[in-house]
Amino acid sequence: MAKDKKSKKSDKAEKAEKVAPVSTGNESDMEVDSPRKVIDISPIARPLAEDKLTKKLLKTVKKAAKAKHVKRGVKEVVKGLRKGEKGLVLIAGDISPIDVITHVPVLCEDNDVPYVFLPSKEELGTAGSTKRPTSCMMVVLGGKKKDMDSAKEYKELYEECYAKVKKMDEAVTYD
Numbered sequence: 001m002a003k004d005k006k007s008k009k010s011d012k013a014e015k016a017e018k019v020a021p022v023s024t025g026n027e028s029d030m031e032v033d034s035p036r037k038v039i040d041i042s043p044i045a046r047p048l049a050e051d052k053l054t055k056k057l058l059k060t061v062k063k064a065a066k067a068k069h070v071k072r073g074v075k076e077v078v079k080g081l082r083k084g085e086k087g088l089v090l091i092a093g094d095i096s097p098i099d100v101i102t103h104v105p106v107l108c109e110d111n112d113v114p115y116v117f118l119p120s121k122e123e124l125g126t127a128g129s130t131k132r133p134t135s136c137m138m139v140v141l142g143g144k145k146k147d148m149d150s151a152k153e154y155k156e157l158y159e160e161c162y163a164k165v166k167k168m169d170e171a172v173t174y175d
Contacts, residue, residue: 045093045117063154087140092121
């Protein structure tokens with residue numbers, strides 16, 4: 001019986017590790033040697049950060065997490081927004097069910113806090129120095145006590161990302 005459970009777990013692990021190649025529309029263009037993960041991004045994930053901006057944002061989160069200037073998870077982010085904290089909200093675009101995070105962009109808009117969607121919850125969790133995938137994070141420059149000494153490491157990067165995300169938020173139109 002114990003072997004059956006272990007074999008089922010190993011089968012699930014193998015299925016999770018399998019990667020599907022991305023199709024470009026023309027089947028002859030597909031390369032079998034370089035498969036990529038297909039990420040299912042929700043339809044409400046706008047504005048979605050491009051690859052270059054995603055890397056910068058994750059780098060910012062990593063440095064802010066080291067200085068303990070991040071709020072992880074929906075509960076903490078919503079609490080911070082309701083208290084009026086200002087920062088940069090990063091939301092994972094591959095959350096299922098999407099109902100978990102649908103209220104976060106509305107709260108951000110009400111409090112004039114810029115937000116952006118990132119493609120992967122796993123990458124967001126890893127950048128925030130947690131072992132688990134994270135649905136959303138809020139980077140607060142200076143943290144709770146506005147400790148700007150420890151924020152010096154990432155302040156310039158944060159301000160650059162903040163400006164780009166703010167610009168993206170203003171440009172988004174919903175159909």
